[in-house]
Amino acid sequence: MAAAKATGVAAAATSAVFRSNQELTRLARSGQLAAARRLFDEMPHRNTVSYNAMLSALARHGRLADARRLFDEIPRRNLVSWNAMIAACSDHGRVADARELFDAMPARDDFSWTLMVSCYARAGELKLARETLDRIPGKKCTACYNAMISGYAKNGRFDDAVALLREMPAPDIVSWNSVLVGLTRNEKIVRAAKFFDEMPQRDMVSWNLMLEGYVRAGDLNAAAGLFERVPSPNVISWVTLLNGYCRAGRIGEARELFDRMPERNVVSWNVMLGGYLRLSQMDEAYRLFSEMPDKNSISWTTMISALVRAGKLQEAKDVLNKMPFDSFAAKTALMHGYLQSKMIDDARHIFDALEVRDAVCWNTMISGYVHCGMLDKAMVLFQQMPNKDMVSWNTLIAGYAQDGQMRKAVGIFRKMNQRNVVSWNSVISGFVQNGLCLEALQYFLLMRRDAKMADWSTYACCLSACADLAALQVRRQFHCLLVRSGYISDSFAGNALISAYAKCGRILEARQVFDEMAGQDIVSWNALIDGYASNGRGTEAISVFREMEANGVRPDEVTFVGVLSACSHAGLIDEGLGFFNSMTKEHSLQPVAEHYACMVDLLGRAGRLSEAFKLVQGMQIQPNAGVWGALLGACRVHKNDELARFAAEKLFELEPRKTSNYVLLSNISAESGKWDAAENMRTLIKERRVHKPPGLAGST
Template sequence: MNSTLKSVGERGSLVFNQNVKLTQLARSGRLEEAVKIFDGMTNRNTVTYNSMISAYAKNGRIAEARRLFDRMPFRNLVSWNTMIAGYSHNECVQEASELFERMPKRDVFSWTLMISCYVRNGELEKARCLFDRMPGEKSSVCYNAMISGYAKNRRFEDAIRLLNEMPYRDLVSWNSVLAGYTQNELMGLALRFFDDMPERDVVSWNLMVDGFVRIGDMGTALEYFRRIPCPNVVSWVTMLNGYCRSGRIIEARRIFDQMPERNVVSRNAMIAGYVQSLQIEEASRLFLEMPERNSVTWTTMINGFVRVGRLNDARALLDRMPFKNVAAQTAMINGYVQGNRMDDAHQLFEQISTRDAVCWNTMISAYAQCGRMDEALLLFNKMPKKDVVSWNTMIAGYAQEGRMDEAVGIFEQISKRNTVSWNSIISGFTQNGFYTEALQYFVLMRKEGRKPDWSSFACGLSACANLAALQVGKQFHQLLLKSGHVHDTFAGNALIAMYARCGRISRASQVFDEMGSLDLVSWNSLIAGYALNGYGTEAISLFQEMETNGVRPDEITFVSVLSACNHAGMIDEGLDLFNTISRAYLLKPVAEHYACVVDLLGRAGRLEEAFKLVQGMPIEATAGIWGALLGACRIYKNPELGNFAAEKLFELEPYKTSNYVLLSNIHAEAGKWDEVERVRVLMKERGVQKQRGCSWIEIKNKVCAFSSDDSTQPRTVEVCTVLETLNAQMRNTGLMAGSCQIECG
């Protein structure tokens, strides 16, 4: 009997010790070691299963956690709560909700878990419904979860109403509302609420300090810090972080040196500050002095070496790391990606046993950014749990490659789109010239109830600018005014470009004058607007004003100013500006600058001078430069030079129809019909296809697009008949050159 009891006791002790080890490994992220222990256990109890379920869930392997839960021979209330907590941790709200409804029995913790899960996911109505359904007396933890949810989502009236309804209010309740104000950077309201609080603890004071740090008011943050009766480590670290984030590394170090006690968190904050300011040697010195280090320490230091391009030092540190966590490995992968060492990045990625979403997304994004979309798709399809970042990365990658069909296919598969998803597809359409589609998706975005941000408006306005859709652009302007984004610099710049491209240069100038802050793009946008609309004098005047305001011009500025001189026929002014680019501004002229000057000289009939400029350029002539010269040859009837320029263009753009048509027209106007025929034969030999014509028009504030080969448009036959009639009348009146005709394709 005694030996039997002893054996049972030993087995129980062994299971207990194994459960403790299992829990420790799970907490430190060493999941594979935990799995080995679990698989090797001959005796498992409910605690064993619960520990393993928690370990899987905390490491993002929620499907394996659920499989283990379903295999359990016996489940207690803790098992159900652990599984719901796992779903909540992995943002699987629907699965958590379904499991909650199936629970045979619930305790206060079960209800609180589910309410918190809804709150974290922003589903406050469902959280409140569950809160009201909760039987018996509600705990203060439940109240605080709801109050915190309301406050974080800026529903302060609901938060305070619930606070007043609480039978027993504690400091956590008051701090939950205060945290909502400070985290949303509403420091005026936070101050009033803080002053009205019946009592305060160090958490209350820390929230106020953190709030002022968030808005960059380090002076007031320091004032409140000094008023804390008994500051704790969090108080000191909050100030330390504030100075580091604002780049005030000397004050940060002073705070660090004054700390009465320093833990690993404070040292990590100081190292992060040095890394942010790229003082890697100081960071490394502090790293070596640390009595203890955690995974954050190692990861921060590895990331520091990555940021300054010391990849070998970063890898050496990663190899020395006692236990390699996924964050450190992902930082190293990111370094390899930045250094264009994709093979090394892929090799390290394959070595990681437990990858989180950030790790997967880093690798997918790397392939997408370097145009290797097939490899990105392969990883994307293997990814066990895709988040919205994964989907958005794929959309942006396909859009960058001009593969909009695939981008739309990915977009349509997203079950829960965010604003970035919509912006990615809209900007993709805009970047690839599908302007009407960009506007259509903007409309769909609003219909789905998603609020556009400055990027959405900028893309929409860019589409309006390229379509010259003034009325739709005005609607965007009104939406901007209502949304409050009109003061955003990006949106303001897009407005300037839209009005300018639509020929409303005075309106563009008004938007420019009303903008609160101007950047280089703002000045360039208006200068380009003046250039586009033929206001050369105004463009040069604005260019001079820009310099007076201390804004240094860039290459784009000079393209716009030279273009303005070109359109206005200001030859001498344009040539003077061109000569100052390298002499006065130490900028190297680029192909676009030479193209402007060639066009400027060509329009003035100075073809020989333009040709000499092209021959003497220190850079390779582009299609834009030869195109400008060819256009000038058309104006001033120079078929010999036109032939030379065209041949260069055919080498650079062998399938661009307009180049062949322009050369054909030059020869036709000179009466050289054999040369016209030669160009036509050349087009056939090279397989140059006639490009379809496309146009658009605004009808009742809607953009309608038409293409010459679209037979589905209503009244197509009637339109073609009218065009053919006009064509015949033009021939009869002698208005057409021998080779020119209007065609209805």
């Protein structure tokens, strides 16, 4: 009787564990990790299956440390336990941990060996992967061979992949497809086509891989030809070709293919929607969106994001309000649109209404406040942020630096527990932007002491600092560092080096850097033209401009600022007028205030003040302080007191607190013998004098 009762209790307990394991597995597979863990902890009895289910759940969610702790607690590990832990380490790139577990295994099966070969192959450790394959005792399984072939193919070692394929006693379709996927993903399309033709058998995966390969290579005609040969194309085949047409902007062919599809899933609708939006065909996109029988989160978010990018914020809001379910991504997209349009209250309303906020959402809102110049509110939100990441810190540093508040920027920088290269670049570029070039160079030295690797942006900022300081020796040291770092071929660093040499008056060395660059962009040409112009070598600047045109590079607004400045400094009046007139006639560029200022300076230097004044009066845009300042300076040189007063009045309206304008007019009055007017200007200077704020003393 007692024995029967004990047997019944044991059976009931076993049944309870079985049911708990089923529920645990269901929760783990549905992503409900917290519920799974709660159930696991509450289980009065557990077996190895219970531990393995919880172990797999933790590994699937990236909780590798927790998974390892649980693995170590398992009272009786079986092969499933060991293989699950090795797979978890492999999936997260923990090769050494996987190897340690593999070596400690009391027994291994084919799956264990396959896991280890795959682990090495995915990490690019192909030699170790092959050694592991060769160590397998007895007959090797097909899966192990396929893991090694896939590793060879994905790492571009196609000869080795094919050789191993030929060595296999019984290659299957997966073996052949493993080579094909490597060839197509690495865009070896000619070799892939030849290999495809040699395959003894093909399945739908083979056809779709080849189709994807042609699409990746941009050969859509070949892709279309292959598609017609597919025995029974499935929805993946249709969507692959459809995606190729949409990405290439061949929207007519895409729509024709879409209409021919025998079966459309939500992915195909989304691809077609994205194709219209990529070409900014908003009406067609919205019509298609309205026709969609089923929309998922991607459909709604794609449409809302496109409306936001087009500046149609009210329409985006209307679409968002029609969504049948909550979409965090869609709301964040609309919030970003509001912030870009400086509709800060609308963005904050969305932010406050979000039940769950991730780091992207917090950073979007903080960045929006910074973008709108509301740094105090950005700081308040930053302090409320539960889990600050590197982006949050760097956004605030850059915001305060751009606002000229370097003391606060440095204060935030110093509070960071960890810094990346963006953190250092933000504070270094902040110093340069605010004219604190020595501090910028000091922080570069601190960065190197902190063992952080400088990138092209770091060097570009430091080279600008050297240029502003005219520190030729320091600049040469940076040039050597650039060569050793490999960034000398980078256009950004090269352009900064050209400017740095030019500002130090070393224009021949600037030209040498330009000539040694792997490829010059418009910024490179502009930097060299400006370098010649600022060093008074107008003829050479114009020569570089002609060379630029001969190389097929279209000039932009910045180019003409440099060329007109060169003409002004060199007194090349006719050439300057010719370039100015060619902007609209030959290059479809509308002159901006900087171009007019150069022309006023050019005419003014030549004493042609009436022409300069007439040019200002005929401007299509409002003259700025630079234009009136150029006219005022010319009036002093040529002693035109009447026009000087008129220009000065305009300057006073634009810059009422800039004392240098008053000093200039006072000097003009004094030089023309009008002492009372000169004295009045000096009195005004005393009344309106503004003390410049002190520098960042002691910040470094």
